[in-house]
Amino acid sequence: MxxxxxxxxxxxxxxxxxxxxxxxxxxxxxxxxxxxxxxxxxxxxxxxxxxxxxxxxxxxxxxxxxxxxxxxxxxxxxxxxxxxxxxxxxAGHLLGLEIGPHRVAAVLSDLTGRILGSLTREIAETAPADVRLEKCRATLGELLRRTGTARDTLRAVGVGTPGIVEADGTVHLGTALPGWTGLALGERLRRSFSCPVLVENDANAAALAEHWKGAARGVDDVVMVLAGLSPGAGSLIGGRLHRGFGGAAGEIGALHLLGREATPERLLSTTDEPLHPLDEAAVARVFAQAKRGDDQARRAMDRFLARLVHDVAALVLALDPELLVVGGWASGLDGVLDPLRAELARYCLRPPRVALSRLGETAVATGALRVALDRAENELFTLDEGEGAL
Amino acid sequence: MxxxxxxxxxxxxxxxxxxxxxxxxxxxxxxxxxxxxxxxxxxxxxxxxxxxxxxxxxxxxxxxxxxxxxxxxxxxxxxxxxxxxxxxxxAGHLLGLEIGPHRVAAVLSDLTGRILGSLTREIAETAPADVRLEKCRATLGELLRRTGTARDTLRAVGVGTPGIVEADGTVHLGTALPGWTGLALGERLRRSFSCPVLVENDANAAALAEHWKGAARGVDDVVMVLAGLSPGAGSLIGGRLHRGFGGAAGEIGALHLLGREATPERLLSTTDEPLHPLDEAAVARVFAQAKRGDDQARRAMDRFLARLVHDVAALVLALDPELLVVGGWASGLDGVLDPLRAELARYCLRPPRVALSRLGETAVATGALRVALDRAENELFTLDEGEGAL
The missing domain is CATH 1.10.10.10 (Winged helix-like DNA-binding domain superfamily/Winged helix DNA-binding domain)
Structure with missing residues (x-):
């Protein structure tokens, strides 16, 4: 030296x-x-x-x-x-938060990323931004109390939420949650903490989580699809998150509209009434009916699958990942994998492996924790480039 | 030191x-x-x-x-x-070659990339691989003669060609040219040279060219679309080519099939007969007729545009580039830019800038030259990582 x-x-x-x-x-x-x-x-x-x-x-x-x-x-x-x-x-703790349409979730770890506890609370999809933020604060507060963790031992907080998120944590565009577009989410949450708060798109967070401790462990070229009725995707290229020039990479929600096909609301509907695009409980019912052999539900499933294949194929053809991870819902998606593989083999010159998310509903909060952990590890174990390499 | x-x-x-x-x-x-x-x-x-x-x-x-x-x-x-x-x-020279469906092209430069000469020869789309390779050899031989360049002063040769190309220059899959799939193109061409021969996908080469001296100069997050009837794309992320895990990134040719829509042959046809997908002359005629106000040609243009928007939107949503460059044809494409911008604004949360290729028909050969120049510059001006940074 x-x-x-x-x-x-x-x-x-x-x-x-x-x-x-x-x-x-x-x-x-x-x-x-x-x-x-x-x-x-x-x-x-x-x-x-x-x-x-x-x-x-x-x-x-x-x-x-x-x-x-x-x-x-x-x-x-x-x-x-x-x-x-x-x-x-x-000596310190990290917090990962998911702020989603139906729930807020918090997960706590020590400085090595070992999980010390987690807590999930449901929230109405229609809840205004202030109510959602308050629910988030209450949930993480309860988690800190339950695990006996002092707030000032937090070294970083990561947040995963739908939408295009700017570097400072402002939601540039987020149509899935009421009042989300334009919300200075990072700034609002920073009031509750003395440590850095980092906000990441939910699908990006899920991709990081699957790479850290899920289906994509050891795989550096991954596309993770949160297969909702308005799907989003996160991609790792060479092990690093690909956010895109404006943070909008993987925002494939509008892709199906290009074919002027059915709107998402009608895709999974088994009646004449459109299904609400974010009603996961209703969607789970359709999945279950299809499994029992109900004809109408099966046709709805087929429509949903065609849409998913379409969205996913676009990502796969653009990026050519080694692995595609499908997640975002707690149950029912396993039935989608085989048809998805068959369809991808038809349309992709080099189809990727396809795997189900291992982290399921915990993927977004776990990925948000990984974001916080990266920040803490950078501070503890890494020297800035300006300080010279070792 | x-x-x-x-x-x-x-x-x-x-x-x-x-x-x-x-x-x-x-x-x-x-x-x-x-x-x-x-x-x-x-x-x-x-x-x-x-x-x-x-x-x-x-x-x-x-x-x-x-x-x-x-x-x-x-x-x-x-x-x-x-x-x-x-x-x-x-002191040395670099050669860039395009081997395409209708032509082979060669461009020669000195060690700083200054262009010393170029030559293009037409070839029948149906020509077998051996004939195409022979035409390529004859064309580059004539270019060397015309410029008075000794073959042994070549320091590297770059090649741009359609298809998924493996690292050793073998065409893994290439449906645009007869006999191309499985062809050991790199190995075959190496017989004609004592220097390294590097083979790259044509759209990837075009992306490098536009970044080097075309519409994407100074822009590091770029998608370049070769808008043919079977389009392909090349992407730069952070200034580096994104090839994908298996070299298939940007191979969006099959994407439109997902909508079970018209086949490419019918898209631009103004009669009941399908248009051959690679007949650029016929395509140029349709473009010109549409410009003159011919109804049938206009409808064909609209179909073509819908297809292009569809393919391009998929890439843009997946990657979120700063700039989209459209090229691949010599003329007529300027008319698609405005409709393309309008459509992208509808479907992309953050639409990129859209620009026409500045290099036009020379993009692929110029990009192949850039690949060769990179190799030479690496040898002359760069130390391997194992040799220690300066």
Missing amino acids: SGLSGRDPSLLRRINSTVVLRALRGPATPTALTLTELVHASGLSRPTVEGVVEDLIAAGLVAEAEDDPDQPRGTARRGRPARRFRFRAE | SGLSGRDPSLLRRINSTVVLRALRGPATPTALTLTELVHASGLSRPTVEGVVEDLIAAGLVAEAEDDPDQPRGTARRGRPARRFRFRAE
């Missing part, structure tokens, strides 16, 4: 802290390390490591590890074993 | 050469520099620069610049002016 000696000393201290924290976090799971091991892992001198560890303990980010008799150390030692240090994952 | 002293000496020499060449290339256009200026620009010692320049002169990549009386030096000097050195752009 001699090349850094001429730099700003506070920057040097920050670099050294980051190096030590990274070593304690390990490549996959946090490990407890001795000072000697930390010197080896960090490439820093022993006095530097001692100083950094002391500072990190004072900051609450590192603690001395208790001995774990189940995991004996590799090298046998006489006398008192060397002190070992661990990353304090409990 | 003291930190590099412990490395492999041949690597060190290569790094120093690259640094000096980069300085001579300049950020935009090549400049002639004195040794003193090179020492300053490269950060290397004067003896090192002297040695490197000597080596580069011996390799033919650098020459002493002749004095340019129109551009007097900034600092007035007495006596003999300092020697200045320049990058020899003429």
Whole structure:
């Protein structure tokens, strides 16, 4: 690290802290390390490591590890074993929020992303923005209380919600929720927290979630479709979210209108009355009827499927992903996979694998948590480009 | 550069050469520099620069610049002016080839991408692969002769052709040209050259070309549509080509089939007979008739436009580019821009800017040249990641 000696000393201290924290976090799971091991892992001198560890303990980010008799150390030692240090994952918390048409959901984790609790509350689709935000605040407040988490230990809050979301968290356009277009959602939520609040489109959040701990684990070129009556999609390209130039990538809701075909309201209707596009309960009933063999429901399913294939094929042809994940509803979608695969094979020169969401209804909140966790990890474990690579 | 002293000496020499060449290339256009200026620009010692320049002169990549009386030096000097050195752009050549359904085209440049000549030859759409390849060889051979270019000065050859192209240049799937699917195009062409041959999808090549010197200059999020009766598209995301997981991104040719609508052959037909999908001359006639006010031709245009809007909207909704470039035909397309803009505004939450291709029929060959130039620039001016950043 001699090349850094001429730099700003506070920057040097920050670099050294980051190096030590990274070593304690390990490549996959946090490990407890001795000072000697930390010197080896960090490439820093022993006095530097001692100083950094002391500072990190004072900051609450590192603690001395208790001995774990189940995991004996590799090298046998006489006398008192060397002190070992661990990353304090409990030193801070992350919150993921879903604000959807029918529910708000909150999920809480420690600094390694381990889930500590979650809570979901239903809300009327017609609820105005203020009521929806208040329900959201009450839900997350209750989750913090139940898990005994102090609000000021939150390091970042992620939010997943329908619509085109600008970088500052303002909803540029969101037709699924009343009063959502133009809402300064990020700014409104920031009043409740002293930490950063990051807002992401719901389908984008779901894509991140499936990549993190769902059907797309280990797959870096993914399209995730939230198959609603007004579907949206999120895409990862090379493992990174593709938001598009104006944040509107994957907003395929209007695509079917191009064919001047049936409106979404009529697609899944089994009567002469249009079905409300966001009435998931009614949709689930149609799915169930179709499964029992009801003719009218089957025809409705076929229409729905044709629409889904159409929307999905457009995304697949444009992006050529390795994997397509279908989610957004709790149940019934498994019946859609095989027909979807068959149709994609007809229209795509190179059809992707097709998988059902593993996270189901929790995908959006989990993805919002991942957004918050990314922010915290960036602060703890990453140096800005301007600070020089290690 | 003291930190590099412990490395492999041949690597060190290569790094120093690259640094000096980069300085001579300049950020935009090549400049002639004195040794003193090179020492300053490269950060290397004067003896090192002297040695490197000597080596580069011996390799033919650098020459002493002749004095340019129109551009007097900034600092007035007495006596003999300092020697200045320049990058020899003429030290090597790049070739871009288009192999399309109706023509083969070749374009030649020097090492800075300056175009030295081009040549286009028509070919029957029904020509078998061997005949098409032979026509291609004859065309590029004639271009080399006409420009007095020795074949062994070629540093890379780029090729743009319809179909899904694998990394080694094999056409995985290409229905537009007879015998194209499965053709080891890269391997076949490599027999004619001692330099690397790189094969790229034609729409991808056209996207690179418009970004390099066409309608998309300075725009990094671009979708380029080759609007044929069987359209294809190429996309740049963050300035880089998005090929997709299997190289099939943008292969939207089958998208319209999803609506079970008219087949492409019937879309632009003004009679009961289907129009051949690749008969551009016939298509141009229909465009011209529509412009003169012929009713049947207008209806055909409307059908064509509906199809184009449909295909393009899918790409735009999936990717949300800043700019959409429409090209692929020599003439007539300007009439589709305004209706296309109006339709996109209806269906896209955030419609992109729409522009006509500036390169027209030369886009694919120009993009193929850019692919070859990228390869040469990588070799001359870039160090592999494994060699360490500068």
